[in-house]
Amino acid sequence: MSRLTTFSSPFLLGFDDIERVLDRVSKAANDGYPPYNIERLAGGSERGDILRITLAVAGFTREQLEITLEENQLVIRGRQSEDEGDREFLHRGIAARQFQRTFVLAEGIEIRSAELKDGLLSIDLIRPEPERIVRKIDITANG
Known part of the structure; x- marks a missing residue:
């Protein structure tokens, strides 16, 4: 028995991958660490909107963070090691943690910059801006 979804409409041709992307995003959204904001910055450029993703990564250094673009996914990873050298903790409430946060980007979105400041x-x-394309299709006659 096949599953009937919104994207199985005969009017939505070529949107097969969107359902898989939505499933992937919904599974990744369940992890709340690290917390993040997404905002539209005022005064977008003539090229389009400027968006900012801000993650709270207190305790991570620049060397412990990695940002990659894998196809249409922005992947942010943080790796802290448990090895503290010769430090002896009487109480350890701040655990060394690892995380991976993934954002699926729409076609054409470009990464402008990344900055680590004050734990953010x-x-x-x-x-x-989407380019509006109108193209006339010629009709041929057979016979």
Whole structure:
């Protein structure tokens, strides 16, 4: 028995991958660490909107963070090691943690910059204005 979804409509041709992306995003959204904001910055450029993703990564150094773009996914990873050298803790309430946060980007979004300041990692993106394309299709006659 096949599953009937919104994207199985005969009017939505070529949108097969969207359902898989939505499933992936909903599974990743269940993890709340690290907390993050997404905002639209005022005064977007003539090229389009400027978006900023800000993650709270207190305790991570720049060397412990990694940002990669894998196909259409922005992946942010943080790795802290448990090895504290010769430190002896009487109480340890701040655990060394690892995380991976993934954001699926729309086609054409560009990464402008990334900055770590005061425990906040900010990644600026540019979402270009969509180009409006109108094309006339010629009709041929057979016979």
